[in-house]
Amino acid sequence: METFSKSKKAFMTKLFTTIAEKVGYGSVLAFSKAFKQIEAMSPRKFILTFTGLNDL
Known part of the structure; x- marks a missing residue:
């Protein structure tokens, strides 16, 4: 299970x-803040809420 989590x-x-790169941000941190x-x-x-990945 730990391998899946990683x-x-x-x-x-x-x-x-x-x-972040595709929309023009220089870093993931800058993208995340925006x-x-x-x-x-x-x-x-957002991803976990709207994709159901949280249920995996």
């Missing part, structure tokens, strides 16, 4: 890095 974390990190200001939740929480 894989999920690695997937999320890669996802946010890719998104996202949180707009959506009132972190990108991770």
Whole structure:
């Protein structure tokens, strides 16, 4: 189960890095801060809430 958890974390990190780059942010931290200001939740929480990945 720990391996799955590590894989999920690695997937999320890669996802946010890719998104941040695609929308023009220089870092994941900058993207995360901007996202949180707009959506009132972190990108991770947003993904987990609206994709059902939290249920895995």
